[in-house]
Amino acid sequence: MIPLPLVSSGSVVRVLHIIGGKGVYRKLHELGISVGSRLRVINSWGAGPVVIETLNANNDLRTSRVAIGYGLAMKIYVEVIS
Amino acid sequence: MYKINCLGCRDCSGTVSIRRLIKIGVAGNPNVGKSIIFNELTGGRAWVGNWPGVTVEKKVGRLRIDSAEVEVVDLPGIYSLTAYSIDELIARNFIVEENPDIIIDIVNASNLERNLYLTISLLEMNVKVIIVLNMMDLAENLGYKIDHEKLSKILGVPVIPTIAIRKVGIGKLIEAIKLAINNKLHFKPLIIDYGPEVEEAINSIISVLHSEIKEKTKYDLRWLAIKLLEGDEHIIKEVKRLCISSKALDLAVDYRGKLRSKLGKDVEDYLIERRYQLISNILNEVLSIEKHVRLTFTDIIDAALLHRVVGIPIALSALYLVFRFAFEASLPLADLIDWFFGTFLYDIIYSSNLPSLLKSFLADGLITGLGTVLVFLPVIVFFFITLAILEDIGYMARVAYLVDKVMHKFGLTGRSIIPLIIGFGCNIPGVIATRTIMDENDRKVTALVAPLISCSARLPVYLVLAGALFLTYMGTVVLSMYIWSIILTLLVALILRKFVFKGISTGFIMELPEYTRPLLSSVLIKTWERTKRFLFKAGTVILIGIILIWLLSITGPSGYIGPQVFSDPALLENSWIGVIGHTLSFIFAPMNWGWRASAALLFGFVAKEIVVGSMALLFGVGEEQLSDVIVKQFTPLSAYAYMAFVLLYVPCIATLAAIRGELGLKYAIIAAIYELFLAYIVALSITLFGQFIGLG
Numbered sequence: 001m002i003p004l005p006l007v008s009s010g011s012v013v014r015v016l017h018i019i020g021g022k023g024v025y026r027k028l029h030e031l032g033i034s035v036g037s038r039l040r041v042i043n044s045w046g047a048g049p050v051v052i053e054t055l056n057a058n059n060d061l062r063t064s065r066v067a068i069g070y071g072l073a074m075k076i077y078v079e080v081i082s
Numbered sequence: 083m084y085k086i087n088c089l090g091c092r093d094c095s096g097t098v099s100i101r102r103l104i105k106i107g108v109a110g111n112p113n114v115g116k117s118i119i120f121n122e123l124t125g126g127r128a129w130v131g132n133w134p135g136v137t138v139e140k141k142v143g144r145l146r147i148d149s150a151e152v153e154v155v156d157l158p159g160i161y162s163l164t165a166y167s168i169d170e171l172i173a174r175n176f177i178v179e180e181n182p183d184i185i186i187d188i189v190n191a192s193n194l195e196r197n198l199y200l201t202i203s204l205l206e207m208n209v210k211v212i213i214v215l216n217m218m219d220l221a222e223n224l225g226y227k228i229d230h231e232k233l234s235k236i237l238g239v240p241v242i243p244t245i246a247i248r249k250v251g252i253g254k255l256i257e258a259i260k261l262a263i264n265n266k267l268h269f270k271p272l273i274i275d276y277g278p279e280v281e282e283a284i285n286s287i288i289s290v291l292h293s294e295i296k297e298k299t300k301y302d303l304r305w306l307a308i309k310l311l312e313g314d315e316h317i318i319k320e321v322k323r324l325c326i327s328s329k330a331l332d333l334a335v336d337y338r339g340k341l342r343s344k345l346g347k348d349v350e351d352y353l354i355e356r357r358y359q360l361i362s363n364i365l366n367e368v369l370s371i372e373k374h375v376r377l378t379f380t381d382i383i384d385a386a387l388l389h390r391v392v393g394i395p396i397a398l399s400a401l402y403l404v405f406r407f408a409f410e411a412s413l414p415l416a417d418l419i420d421w422f423f424g425t426f427l428y429d430i431i432y433s434s435n436l437p438s439l440l441k442s443f444l445a446d447g448l449i450t451g452l453g454t455v456l457v458f459l460p461v462i463v464f465f466f467i468t469l470a471i472l473e474d475i476g477y478m479a480r481v482a483y484l485v486d487k488v489m490h491k492f493g494l495t496g497r498s499i500i501p502l503i504i505g506f507g508c509n510i511p512g513v514i515a516t517r518t519i520m521d522e523n524d525r526k527v528t529a530l531v532a533p534l535i536s537c538s539a540r541l542p543v544y545l546v547l548a549g550a551l552f553l554t555y556m557g558t559v560v561l562s563m564y565i566w567s568i569i570l571t572l573l574v575a576l577i578l579r580k581f582v583f584k585g586i587s588t589g590f591i592m593e594l595p596e597y598t599r600p601l602l603s604s605v606l607i608k609t610w611e612r613t614k615r616f617l618f619k620a621g622t623v624i625l626i627g628i629i630l631i632w633l634l635s636i637t638g639p640s641g642y643i644g645p646q647v648f649s650d651p652a653l654l655e656n657s658w659i660g661v662i663g664h665t666l667s668f669i670f671a672p673m674n675w676g677w678r679a680s681a682a683l684l685f686g687f688v689a690k691e692i693v694v695g696s697m698a699l700l701f702g703v704g705e706e707q708l709s710d711v712i713v714k715q716f717t718p719l720s721a722y723a724y725m726a727f728v729l730l731y732v733p734c735i736a737t738l739a740a741i742r743g744e745l746g747l748k749y750a751i752i753a754a755i756y757e758l759f760l761a762y763i764v765a766l767s768i769t770l771f772g773q774f775i776g777l778g
Contacts, residue, residue, distance in 0.1 A: 022166070023166065023588055024588065024589070026164065026166050027520075027588065027589075027591055028591065029354065030161035030162060031161070031196070031591060031593055032195065032196040034354070034358075042384070042388070043388050043390070045390045047487065048390075048486070048487040049483055049486045049487060049496065049590060051384075051388060051483065051594065054196070056195055056365070061224065061225075061226075061371065062224075063192075063193045063194075063195050063196055064193045064196060064593055064594075064595075065380070065384075065593065065594040065595075065596075066591065066592070066593050066594065067479070067482070067483035067486070067496070067590070067591070067592050067593075067594055068589075068590070068591050069486050069490065069495060069496065069589045069590030069591065070486075070487065070490065071490070071586075071587075071589045071590075072588075072589030072590065072591055
């Protein structure tokens with residue numbers, strides 16, 4: 001279980017845990033990121049924002065691209081699937 | 083439609099039909115083409131106002147279907163219908179309070195999983211929904227095949243596939259609206275099965291609500307019960323108001339506790355999960371993948387535009403091109419407007435045989451004032467057109483991403499960049515564009531520093547002073563003003579964030595939409611909405627200011643002087659303007675600007691571009707000979723300090739009015755005061771530093 005920004009670009013991850021209050025939870029959830037959802041990391045460089053693609057639950061097709069600021073991304077704990 | 087009995091006039095057949103106004107709301111996630119469809123339906127004509135009590139914009143348009151008058155309301159772009167955000171509350175209250183006949187829910191066909199969440203939330207409110215599956219072309223490009231008829235059958239509402247950007251399917255949508263308002267369409271309420279435990283809770287809350295609610299309510303009871311279980315604060319207040327006792331509320335609290343231990347999580351989270359489960363099941367039925375597309379157009383472009391090394395240089399070049407294009411393409415038009423007001427109309431009025439006081443008022447006050455403001459119209463329009471194109475393509479979201487890391491260091495977020503960039507054209511729409519920033523502190527800080535961005539009205543001041551005194555280094559000196567502007571904007575933001583608006587920002591999160599072709603109508607509408615703010619606000623506030631200054635010029639402590647002041651600068655010294663200028667020059671003594679240049683700053687409070695014209699007026703020369711006078715009156719050092727002061731001091735009245743509109747009077751006053759101090763300190767530092775190293 002590692003914070004999202006530490007995953008290298010190109011990996012597919014599953015969200016395990018999100019730290020933070022309702023506000024954080026809701027904002028991520030709106031854009032399709034919640035516990036259990038699968039993401040593909042597109043861009044992740046050092047202490048900058050992360051670009052991810054949310055993946056459909058049924059198939060691995062991407063649904064949307066989202067940029068997440070570093071601070072917020074550090075609150076998302078994931079496991080690397082591939 | 084209501085039929086009423088006729089009172090017996092000759093012409094009609096006994097009854098007349100009175101059609102009530104049909105009301106339609108347009109809802110959808112951000113970036114789904116909502117405004118394009120709204121414009122298609124209303125022909126681009128809309129009234130813009132505010133939703134009651136908040137500064138969120140409300141757009142209302144009209145549509146005629148046969149003989150029915152349909153009012154179309156554009157709802158804010160939202161993802162769900164919780165009470166956490168103002169936008170979502172607005173959409174919810176619209177549905178409850180205004181009781182729309184139909185909600186058109188625009189869904190991005192290439193991103194069904196997320197978009198259907200809002201659809202489900204709307205259906206749960208028991209309103210009539212027409213689903214528009216927009217961006218079908220994008221979905222196809224991704225290899226998706228969507229069975230929209232099946233989707234319609236499952237959800238029990240009509241589903242219309244469209245490609246709004248190419249006007250495909252709009253006719254079918256209007257056809258569906260027509261059938262719906264004639265009650266020829268079937269809408270089946272959607273009842274989500276939340277599982278036995280939750281259903282039991284919902285049903286017992288419903289039965290309590292049933293007996294407890296005092297009057298006939300606009301709310302759907304099942305929806306109320308679900309919201310009470312979710313602990314929705316807004317609804318709790320509503321139920322408190324509606325019910326005779328707190329029985330329903332107590333029951334809901336009771337169930338929330340019981341269900342948490344039974345389900346192992348908050349009911350709220352559990353309900354969200356169930357809804358996604360439902361969506362997932364629906365997608366299994368209606369969505370199939372024809373071919374796997376590995377690399378899309380967006381993937382390829384983003385590989386370059388979001389690149390860690392070349393991404394930022396590309397963004398800077400793109401923005402530089404926007405500036406160059408706006409300033410150069412607008413030049414001939416600006417010259418034309420300048421000539422029309424400054425020479426053509428001016429001469430017509432002066433050669434007429436109106437009374438001389440009226441002549442002066444019209445020519446020196448009104449026409450000159452209008453001219454100085456309108457000269458900036460072309461550059462602002464061209465600037466906003468290119469920006470709107472970049473936004474519509476989807477590039478500005480990328481720019482926000484690219485700068486987020488830097489902005490974060492100064493206490494802002496990536497989202498702040500768009501209002502600030504708009505500010506380079508005109509600060510007024512820049513301040514207003516801060517509305518899209520979600521975090522309250524981020525929004526306030528961005529709006530307060532936005533006036534430090536060097537708008538196009540400051541440029542002529544730099545050009546005249548730098549052109550007269552710095553000659554070959556003119557370009558560098560003007561550029562340095564822009565660099566000052568950016569540095570101070572970021573520094574002030576950092577200071578405000580550190581000491582005034584403390585607290586951690588909720589952070590940056592932004593969808594990066596698929597790249598799309600810009601649509602002319604959408605670009606033009608966006609440009610017009612921003613330009614309009616400049617025109618109307620600037621038009622009214624600046625005009626009043628100009629008239630005031632004209633009055634202060636033709637009168638003085640000794641009483642009425644007369645319009646001769648405008649041709650005789652010696653007389654002007656006796657006017658109120660002269661008195662104020664002398665007072666100001668005392669304050670500005672260290673910078674050694676003289677009373678005329680100091681008085682010109684006062685004019686700049688109305689609008690910064692006026693500084694140049696009023697200097698010419700105060701020195702009693704035409705703008706052409708102004709540079710000769712400037713060479714005599716200024717040293718390069720005092721001119722540079724003067725330029726910095728013009729960049730930073732009090733934003734023009736119209737921008738202050740915009741800040742007042744967005745944040746309230748208190749913040750407008752704070753902005754005015756801190757910028758005055760900042761400008762003075764910077765100008766003084768430049769002067770002292772220059773003298774220290776032996777300049778001036």
